[in-house]
Amino acid sequence: MRTGTSSPKASISHPYLTSHLCRSSGKPSQIYRMALSTNMAASLVLFSLLLLHFTQAEELMSIDGAPSPSPQAQPIDCGIACEGRCGLSKRPNLCKRSCGSCCKRCKCVPPGTSGNYEACPCYANLTTRKNARKCP
Incomplete structure (x- = not known):
């Protein structure tokens, strides 16, 4: 001031x-x-x-509040996907059977003949009663 x-x-x-x-x-x-x-x-x-x-x-979101299906949610042909996954297996029939049940539950199969579980986490998380991996 x-x-x-x-x-x-x-x-x-x-x-x-x-x-x-x-x-x-x-x-x-x-x-x-x-x-x-x-x-x-x-x-x-x-x-x-x-x-x-x-x-x-x-x-x-859809009208009822549930998330709408993603654009990748196309139906998968489990038979063809599991044939590719089990192509080099020592026991191809057993591999295709377990792969088919995993594919029906998860609606996906990881690419390649082994590994790549990060592409389909549901497939990787399925286990048997003895906590062994169910899906090949």
């Missing part, structure tokens, strides 16, 4: 008000108006991203 001056400009003593108000008219300065418009633009961007997120989530 200035002492000894009697001008009307010195009557505003609060630092926040002096930085954001024009000293001549007492109205918000251009900097203050730009900050408001920047905040408004940022709010609009965040709101539009939120709206986009909700519309995409709604598209993934």
Whole structure:
């Protein structure tokens, strides 16, 4: 606060008000108006991203609230998939039988003749009564 001056400009003593108000008219300065418009633009961007997120989530849900099937949920031919999986097996009939039951449950068979269980986690998680892997 200035002492000894009697001008009307010195009557505003609060630092926040002096930085954001024009000293001549007492109205918000251009900097203050730009900050408001920047905040408004940022709010609009965040709101539009939120709206986009909700519309995409709604598209993934069906009318009854259950997730809709993914585009990859096409029926698999378990016979052909298991023939490829069990092609190099020492016991192909046993392999095809267990692969077929796993395929019917999981609706997928990992690619290749062995391994690749990350492609079909359900197939990898099925076990026998003795906790051995059920699916070849």
